[in-house]
Amino acid sequence: MKTLGTLGERETIRLIERIIQSDASIGPGDDCAAIDLGDKYLLITTDMMATKSHVPKGMGPYDVGWSIIAVNLSDIAAMGGRPIGLVTAIGITRGHPIDFIEQMADGMNDCARRFGTSIVGGDTKEHDDLVLCGTAFGEVPKDGLLLRKGARAGDLIAVSGQLGRAGAGFHSMKKGLGLKEAEDSLRRPWPRIREGIALSQSGFVTSCMDISDGLSASIFEMSKNSGMTYEVDYEKVPKAKEVEMAFHDLERQKDLVLNFGDDFELLFTIKREEEEPLAKLAKECGCPFTVIGKVTSGEENILIDMGKREKLENLGYEHFRTRQ
Amino acid sequence: MKTLGTLGERETIRLIERIIQSDASIGPGDDCAAIDLGDKYLLITTDMMATKSHVPKGMGPYDVGWSIIAVNLSDIAAMGGRPIGLVTAIGITRGHPIDFIEQMADGMNDCARRFGTSIVGGDTKEHDDLVLCGTAFGEVPKDGLLLRKGARAGDLIAVSGQLGRAGAGFHSMKKGLGLKEAEDSLRRPWPRIREGIALSQSGFVTSCMDISDGLSASIFEMSKNSGMTYEVDYEKVPKAKEVEMAFHDLERQKDLVLNFGDDFELLFTIKREEEEPLAKLAKECGCPFTVIGKVTSGEENILIDMGKREKLENLGYEHFRTRQ
Numbered sequence: 001m002k003t004l005g006t007l008g009e010r011e012t013i014r015l016i017e018r019i020i021q022s023d024a025s026i027g028p029g030d031d032c033a034a035i036d037l038g039d040k041y042l043l044i045t046t047d048m049m050a051t052k053s054h055v056p057k058g059m060g061p062y063d064v065g066w067s068i069i070a071v072n073l074s075d076i077a078a079m080g081g082r083p084i085g086l087v088t089a090i091g092i093t094r095g096h097p098i099d100f101i102e103q104m105a106d107g108m109n110d111c112a113r114r115f116g117t118s119i120v121g122g123d124t125k126e127h128d129d130l131v132l133c134g135t136a137f138g139e140v141p142k143d144g145l146l147l148r149k150g151a152r153a154g155d156l157i158a159v160s161g162q163l164g165r166a167g168a169g170f171h172s173m174k175k176g177l178g179l180k181e182a183e184d185s186l187r188r189p190w191p192r193i194r195e196g197i198a199l200s201q202s203g204f205v206t207s208c209m210d211i212s213d214g215l216s217a218s219i220f221e222m223s224k225n226s227g228m229t230y231e232v233d234y235e236k237v238p239k240a241k242e243v244e245m246a247f248h249d250l251e252r253q254k255d256l257v258l259n260f261g262d263d264f265e266l267l268f269t270i271k272r273e274e275e276e277p278l279a280k281l282a283k284e285c286g287c288p289f290t291v292i293g294k295v296t297s298g299e300e301n302i303l304i305d306m307g308k309r310e311k312l313e314n315l316g317y318e319h320f321r322t323r324q
Numbered sequence: 325m326k327t328l329g330t331l332g333e334r335e336t337i338r339l340i341e342r343i344i345q346s347d348a349s350i351g352p353g354d355d356c357a358a359i360d361l362g363d364k365y366l367l368i369t370t371d372m373m374a375t376k377s378h379v380p381k382g383m384g385p386y387d388v389g390w391s392i393i394a395v396n397l398s399d400i401a402a403m404g405g406r407p408i409g410l411v412t413a414i415g416i417t418r419g420h421p422i423d424f425i426e427q428m429a430d431g432m433n434d435c436a437r438r439f440g441t442s443i444v445g446g447d448t449k450e451h452d453d454l455v456l457c458g459t460a461f462g463e464v465p466k467d468g469l470l471l472r473k474g475a476r477a478g479d480l481i482a483v484s485g486q487l488g489r490a491g492a493g494f495h496s497m498k499k500g501l502g503l504k505e506a507e508d509s510l511r512r513p514w515p516r517i518r519e520g521i522a523l524s525q526s527g528f529v530t531s532c533m534d535i536s537d538g539l540s541a542s543i544f545e546m547s548k549n550s551g552m553t554y555e556v557d558y559e560k561v562p563k564a565k566e567v568e569m570a571f572h573d574l575e576r577q578k579d580l581v582l583n584f585g586d587d588f589e590l591l592f593t594i595k596r597e598e599e600e601p602l603a604k605l606a607k608e609c610g611c612p613f614t615v616i617g618k619v620t621s622g623e624e625n626i627l628i629d630m631g632k633r634e635k636l637e638n639l640g641y642e643h644f645r646t647r648q
Binding site: 027092 | 337357
């Protein structure tokens, strides 16, 4: 009997997508679905978090609540949207302390409020274990919609912020390294709402997604959607300072930066002549936007490291299989 | 240490609602949240289903998929809305057969298509156990929004369809009674989308909700929202024919009709002079609408049975506590 363990998460999702007949303008397969509301799109995204597989030790109830909101808002940001609300469904045991749910609800509420939106409803059910499901909705003008597809050969690849910080935080928690800022960034993901809106309004962004599963997985996802190939220059990738504090070994550092995920930065492409306006926009947003490579029409996705070209491997996190 | 088991589901939900600061026109506490989109409201509802506590034995993967869509659409119906899409988050084990998820996705897709809408996206994650979270969104003209509050003394109470069928189906499955139609109605809940829209457009409905947790619980919920009291005439309550096949005992029949839930019929109130137009509307919809009592400004909710007035007890299903 074939099980989902043999398929892996991505193939399971593809299987479901083949069955579901979506009427939406943008259906499954992007960061959000988009429904035509006439003058704009309604964006919708949903994300489930089960404590055992998704919550690192060291995260308290407040962090868990914050995170389920943040990861959903990150998907709205990836499409260039302005969030207009969220709903949360909570499966929880009868043995959970009242304190726990109070702190978790505080975390949810604070994260939504911080990013200019609110939780408008939800569902609470008894379950064997804590499981959270958040759904965010947003709106975006029709000409501002950012998709995973859209890049053309010659476009530049860019990312917001720095990569590897959440991964460094994960190892810091595990090994007691005390990298507080990195641990905080894992505990309290920061959705790039303001940056996503700015990129959407700029007019020069040709595609966009968030890096929840790691840079390599996101590059492959974009490549699948655009039909183009991507060349990433590893030296240009902005690395969080905590990466080298987490590991001395350069290969492990590289793995953290390229494959760990949970950074929730935006990966996007811009028209090649727009590098200067991008730098200007970064200043306005108070967030670094760094060009890390270019879009090509080659055979495969490439990583350039110290001038050496190698095949980029798709090693992002995948559920149903064991984490490396 | 106080736990959620001491609070019960309703108090837990109230606790969360006190923490969450919603910006929506209608926030938590009704069947859906409603967000102002200018000329209309966007309706949103979310519902989680964990197999162990919510899925009766005898339900296959197709039924489970159908149900998570149906229960969410029922909330859209309760507000008078037209569904415009759904997203589903699926937590599932790596040991589940591929067949299982195919059938479940078929059930989800078929239910959405049957009611004129579609699944536009989702999330799939590994989890210890099957857990589903559906989120439906819909739209309703501003003057057509139906809420749990709004009834005034003198209004008539009505329900769609018949009550007790899903409960009879539950007992039939448990005891092998072979009440096929009743079992089917439990396996494949039927959201009253068309009826909800018709009631919304009628202009004479003063409040509405769906009866997912049983008639008694729904009456108490309406009463809490409207500040009114409700008198239900048990003899007038339309009972599914399977109720007396499930139990000979009249008290157990009554418990099924009043307290079991899962029928997903609409409970609503109308202006007192509109009983005839309601009968006409029922014919147009091809669905019985039955007046079962009236709204009062008394001390408590009343059940009239064989002419005898008794206090209506709130015995609907509540999670975190043991089912009777």
